[in-house]
Amino acid sequence: AIRMTQSPSSFSTSTGDRVTITCRASQGISTYLAWFQHNPGKAPKLLIYAASTLQSGVPSRFSGSGSGTDFTLTISRLQSEDSATYYCQQYYSYPRTFGQGTKVEIK
């Protein structure tokens, strides 16, 4: 199985800040990567697919980049409602695998 490693695991930052989360695949996955936002008790929400395509309805402050093994999710200006855990997931091969998650807290 392809291992997905996110960094950092968690951090605390302020509204208005620029946030970058990285995701590394244990082998090349082209651009078969998605990013999800998840809050406790709620359904996960798709933010980005194909590494850099913004899902319909997702604010433009979210962006994704990368290909091969290294990927990033960027939130250009953090808002209070962005407090959540973020996951990357590869859909290049089976089994699909998620990163361990990055918890973003607002100071």
Add this chain to the structure above:
Amino acid sequence: EVQLVESGGGLVQPGGSLRLSCVDSGFIFSTNWMTWVRQAPGKGLEWVANIKPDGSEKHYVDSVRGRFTISRDNAKNSLYLQMNSLRDEDTAVYYCARGIGDFWGQGTLVTVSS
């Protein structure tokens, strides 16, 4: 509007069985891959299984292969997960999702405990 609703979760003893259901409304169910994802308490998301639109192709994570069976009934717009030989480590909220995850249900809790 797309809506996925899971049901069938509950408390079951180790070694027992449960069948989860996910009913869709609002999109053409029969043309989409469907997926099950779970989240154990205090853990991250784990992909469990998916199924092709016509049901002819299914994939599983190793930890459930041979114990869980994913299926669908396109006439009923329904997705299922038959879970047998349940273990403590199967305790989780189980979500159904469309395709790679553009729409999700709210989840159903499965607790495996004696």
